[in-house]
Amino acid sequence: MKGKNSAKSIEMEDVWKKYDMGEVEPLVVLSDINLEIKRGEFVAITGPSGSGKSTMLNLVGVLDKPSWGRVILDNQNISFLRESDLAILRGKKIGFIFQQFNLIKTLSALENVMLPMEALDILSKKESEQRAIALLTVLGLQDRLHHKPNQLSGGQQQRVAIARALANDPEIILADEPTGNLDSHTGQFVMEFLQKLNKQGKTIILITHDPNLKKYAKRIINIMDGKIISPPGKK
Amino acid sequence: MKLRKSFDLAVNIFVNSKLRSWLTIIGIIVGIAAVVSIISMSLGAQQQLQSRLGSLGADILTVSPGAQRAGGFGFAGRDSESSSTDQKNLTSKDILAINSVSNVKEVMGTLSGRASVSYSGKTVNSYTIQGVDPSMWKDFNTETLTSGRLLQLGDSYSVVIGQDLANNVFGKTVPVNSRISIGGQQFTVVGILSNGRGIVMPLAQARIVLEDLGGDDFSSISVKISDVTYSNDTVTAITNKLLLSRGIFSSKKQDFSVSNPSAIQSTIEQTISTLAIFLGAIAAISLLVGGIGIANTMFTSVLEKTKDIGIMKAIGTRNGDIMTIFLINSGLIGLVGGIGGVILGSISSVAVNSLAGVSTTSASARGPGGFTNMLAGSSVVSIPLIIGAIVFAVLVGMIAGVIPAYRASKLNPVEALRYE
Numbered sequence: 001m002k003g004k005n006s007a008k009s010i011e012m013e014d015v016w017k018k019y020d021m022g023e024v025e026p027l028v029v030l031s032d033i034n035l036e037i038k039r040g041e042f043v044a045i046t047g048p049s050g051s052g053k054s055t056m057l058n059l060v061g062v063l064d065k066p067s068w069g070r071v072i073l074d075n076q077n078i079s080f081l082r083e084s085d086l087a088i089l090r091g092k093k094i095g096f097i098f099q100q101f102n103l104i105k106t107l108s109a110l111e112n113v114m115l116p117m118e119a120l121d122i123l124s125k126k127e128s129e130q131r132a133i134a135l136l137t138v139l140g141l142q143d144r145l146h147h148k149p150n151q152l153s154g155g156q157q158q159r160v161a162i163a164r165a166l167a168n169d170p171e172i173i174l175a176d177e178p179t180g181n182l183d184s185h186t187g188q189f190v191m192e193f194l195q196k197l198n199k200q201g202k203t204i205i206l207i208t209h210d211p212n213l214k215k216y217a218k219r220i221i222n223i224m225d226g227k228i229i230s231p232p233g234k235k
Numbered sequence: 236m237k238l239r240k241s242f243d244l245a246v247n248i249f250v251n252s253k254l255r256s257w258l259t260i261i262g263i264i265v266g267i268a269a270v271v272s273i274i275s276m277s278l279g280a281q282q283q284l285q286s287r288l289g290s291l292g293a294d295i296l297t298v299s300p301g302a303q304r305a306g307g308f309g310f311a312g313r314d315s316e317s318s319s320t321d322q323k324n325l326t327s328k329d330i331l332a333i334n335s336v337s338n339v340k341e342v343m344g345t346l347s348g349r350a351s352v353s354y355s356g357k358t359v360n361s362y363t364i365q366g367v368d369p370s371m372w373k374d375f376n377t378e379t380l381t382s383g384r385l386l387q388l389g390d391s392y393s394v395v396i397g398q399d400l401a402n403n404v405f406g407k408t409v410p411v412n413s414r415i416s417i418g419g420q421q422f423t424v425v426g427i428l429s430n431g432r433g434i435v436m437p438l439a440q441a442r443i444v445l446e447d448l449g450g451d452d453f454s455s456i457s458v459k460i461s462d463v464t465y466s467n468d469t470v471t472a473i474t475n476k477l478l479l480s481r482g483i484f485s486s487k488k489q490d491f492s493v494s495n496p497s498a499i500q501s502t503i504e505q506t507i508s509t510l511a512i513f514l515g516a517i518a519a520i521s522l523l524v525g526g527i528g529i530a531n532t533m534f535t536s537v538l539e540k541t542k543d544i545g546i547m548k549a550i551g552t553r554n555g556d557i558m559t560i561f562l563i564n565s566g567l568i569g570l571v572g573g574i575g576g577v578i579l580g581s582i583s584s585v586a587v588n589s590l591a592g593v594s595t596t597s598a599s600a601r602g603p604g605g606f607t608n609m610l611a612g613s614s615v616v617s618i619p620l621i622i623g624a625i626v627f628a629v630l631v632g633m634i635a636g637v638i639p640a641y642r643a644s645k646l647n648p649v650e651a652l653r654y655e
Contacts, residue, residue, distance in 0.1 A: 058649045061549070063548075063549060063648045063649050063652070064647075064648075064649045083554055084553040084554050084555065087548055087551050087552060087553045087554070088551060088553065090548075090549060090550070090551050091550060091551015091552075092551065096549050096550065098652075102542070102545075102546045102549075102652070103546075104543050104546060104547070105543075106247050106248070106250075106251040107247065115547070115550060115552075116550040116551050118236055118237065118240045119236050119547070119550060119551040119552040119553075119556065120551050121236055121237055121240075125237075125239075125240075164550065167550075168551070
């Protein structure tokens with residue numbers, strides 16, 4: 001039982017997500033989602049806009065809870081966790097990479113990368129700083145440590161965001177259109193870096209509508225109108 | 236998240252929030268400055284009142300000629316040479332009568348008036364002179380000596396002068412053992428008082444210097460009582476005794492008054508504290524407005540930071556930490572406003588002090604300063620006041636920030652991340 005679970009990164013069972021619209025019929029965004037992502041997988045969740053991709057991202061990233069069904073991360077049904085526990089779970093297990101980079105503009109690159117470590121408060125400030133510098137160095141930003149996001153190019157910002165996603169050495173990297181705001185060259189760097197991370201054992205979940213990115217993934221999950229249209233496990 | 240980190244992030248938000256925060260801070264500065272200056276002024280007034288009335292002595296009653304005037308209290312009464320001559324003066328017969336009242340310890344008749352005073356070629360035309368019984372005076376005097384001695388039995392052409400005459404009036408200091416001329420007579424200065432503004436000399440000499448007073452008359456009678464608890468009863472007893480001995484049968488025709496410094500003191504203290512409460516209420520309103528300003532700023536700040544809050548939640552920051560960050564942020568606005576307010580308030584009360592200082596020195600020749608001078612003339616900015624004001628400002632900031640900070644902490648991460 002435990003061995004079986006430990007092979008799973010995240011599991012969704014009969015998941016529905018609907019939004020109450022007041023007097024109008026509730027809006028069903030996701031219905032009947034069954035999905036299992038194993039540890040070390042590189043999965044791309046694709047679909048046109050409005051298909052429910054973003055809601056998938058929110059559920060997989062435990063930013064939101066399902067209306068029905070179970071989302072299981074780290075052997076825990078997230079529906080039963082308080083918001084603060086979800087925050088800690090996210091901080092430990094998931095590294096986010098966003099299309100808009102989502103760095104905090106008033107903090108330097110180094111401070112942005114240190115923030116997840118300081119939020120969880122596991123390492124000392126000095127250890128956090130050393131780790132952040134090491135990560136930024138791996139991403140080629142060793143001479144941009146004290147730059148603010150607006151002093152960095154888009155590609156550099158996304159690399160800071162990747163360093164931040166790796167800060168707490170999470171099991172899962174959740175990338176939402178990570179190349180959407182980048183030129184093709186930088187986009188390729190990001191995707192290859194994600195591939196490299198996958199080879200090192202990280203679970204990569206890529207959310208995209210870009211068909212060119214599908215080639216990096218080992219498995220494609222297509223979403224259409226809130227449903228998975230290709231059965232899980234089948235490429 | 237460590238508190239230290241929350242603090243750093245709060246400082247970061249504060250430093251990056253530019254103009255809006257500063258406008259809010261100005262609101263707090265004005266409120267705290269008003270509170271600080273009002274409190275320091277009323278504290279100063281209270282202290283000055285204590286020292287002035289304390290020098291009268293709570294156990295000393297003063298009997299003055301003339302009908303009781305509404306609120307005719309001590310300051311003006313002390314040099315009441317204005318008491319009109321057609322009024323029946325106080326005499327040694329009255330002293331005898333008062334002496335027989337119970338709770339009376341000692342009775343001393345005093346003379347007061349004005350005479351010209353000269354020292355080393357300079358003359359002041361009209362200066363306050365007080366004639367006292369040299370042997371008893373030490374029991375009635377409450378001022379401290381800075382040098383020399385008080386009057387004593389056997390003194391004749393000896394005077395004790397106040398600090399004003401000793402240092403200010405002649406433009407140079409008048410030391411002990413100087414010879415000064417008062418009303419044409421030569422006197423030796425034997426002592427200098429730390430405070431007072433007059434010349435104190437033996438009664439017999441005062442009668443010579445202040446010519447226009449009758450041989451047996453007194454300007455006022457000072458009564459020292461044994462037990463201050465019964466001072467009001469003693470005032471009544473003395474009044475009744477004097478009415479009887481002066482042959483007045485209707486209290487409406489009473490031609491003297493008995494003042495009770497401790498009663499006056501509490502009246503003035505009440506007035507000052509009422510005034511302070513009134514001014515304090517105005518200051519409190521301005522602080523309330525400042526607090527609402529902080530709350531407003533914080534709501535805007537939370538709205539502006541929505542995206543950042545979403546990001547921080549996504550990367551593992553707990554609700555409580557978000558709340559702490561914004562609470563510290565609003566506390567910081569209060570802190571900076573409080574520090575600014577204390578500085579501005581201190582400057583303004585010092586400024587008021589020096590303005591009032593000018594008017595008191597010019598008024599000093601005419602006698603003790605008025606009530607307004609007291610309120611403005613000696614504000615006291617103390618360390619506890621400063622610390623209290625700053626702590627209060629921080630509290631105002633944090634209370635104003637509670638609801639915005641709570642709302643920030645409860646933001647839905649999905650919606651916050653989507654916010655642009």
